[in-house]
């Protein structure tokens with residue numbers, strides 16, 4: 001059911017004379033006229049295209065937000081938080097780039113800075129991110145509770161706040177650690193709802209579980225303060241399906257099975273609220289996107305969520321040499337008409353985390369209001385509408 005749209009798109013593009021082969025070394029630069037404002041229908045000979053990846057370096061957990069004529073991107077560097085600024089969603093090479101947060105050594109957030117996200121909330125800029133004190137090196141008393149060294153046991157969520165209105169000129173400083181009850185927490189994001197602000201993140205059941213990683217939700221009183229206590233914390237999703245487990249379908253030892261990288265996605269036509277998350281394991285070819293939909297009124301009530309147990313909604317495309325696609329964020333075309341997914345994927349499925357690069361593609365919506373993601377690939381694809 002995910003194939004229809006992309007066949008139409010590729011069919012239209014097949015009349016192009018340039019860049020038809022899929023090639024991982026695509027530069028991410030648009031071919032044709034990137035500044036063209038004329039109609040860019042698939043059949044127009046002048047339509048500009050781009051190829052994936054959109055940044056020529058290893059990169060994971062991309063997050064993009066559009067604000068006043070620019071796209072801003074941040075992604076995992078592990079050592080700091082960087083912000084990139086581009087006029088074009090489809091090209092992040094040689095664009096403005098700065099380090100907006102460099103942690104001091106010796107703090108609980110000095111290493112393994114992962115999955116930063118830049119949010120504009122209540123008129124201020126916040127970056128929510130994961131970090132740990134000592135690069136995943138638990139002391140012996142922690143090992144004791146694990147069959148083997150618990151990876152990431154000290155990972156927690158943090159928030160930095162920017163000064164001023166503009167994310168580029170803002171200076172960011174540490175605001176707070178988010179309360180996750182002194183337990184493993186990664187990939188946290190904000191979920192905005194009529195009933196308030198929520199923190200959705202990847203969590204363990206207990207402090208020293210060492211997996212599986214689930215999705216948890218807590219209520220917030222502001223972008224840096226969790227108001228739920230531990231007994232109010234709700235587990236929204238666990239990696240219960242074969243496609244959420246690592247290795248695929250594993251029945252015993254559920255370690256490394258993950259639900260992580262949650263992202264709020266709103267259907268602009270119907271207002272339906274989704275959380276698109278990553279399932280399986282991030283260094284694995286089976287890493288993919290799963291879907292939760294808020295079908296009731298209360299995000300803190302697990303019964304108000306419906307999980308799509310049918311399978312991944314966005315997943316590897318071996319025929320197109322695209323594996324391990326996940327950890328997505330969502331944005332719009334410059335004219336606001338199209339929805340775009342920004343994600344990471346691997347061409348070489350055997351090289352794990354070091355093989356991930358950042359890609360983007362357009363997506364549409366199914367009749368039931370759920371997102372209709374394309375098959376992942378390298379393009380060339382038409383540039384976003386209005387680019």
Ligand SMILES: *[C@@H]1O[C@H](CO)[C@@H](O)[C@H](O)[C@H]1NC(C)=O
Pocket residue numbers: 021022023024025026
């Ligand atoms: C991809 O493109 C690069 C640069 O044009 C070229 O050197 C390389 O051979 C191509 N690889 C494939 C698999 O086509």
Ligand SMILES: *[C@@H]1O[C@H](CO)[C@@H](O)[C@H](O)[C@H]1NC(C)=O
Pocket residue numbers: 108182
């Ligand atoms: C650092 O983390 C440890 C373990 O979670 C905690 O006990 C300690 O209070 C933290 N330090 C600071 C300054 O927050």
Ligand SMILES: *[C@@H]1O[C@H](CO)[C@@H](O)[C@H](O)[C@H]1NC(C)=O
Pocket residue numbers: 229230231232
């Ligand atoms: C958590 O909060 C709820 C609601 O305010 C309260 O009823 C409960 O006693 C609290 N639990 C703990 C352990 O503080």
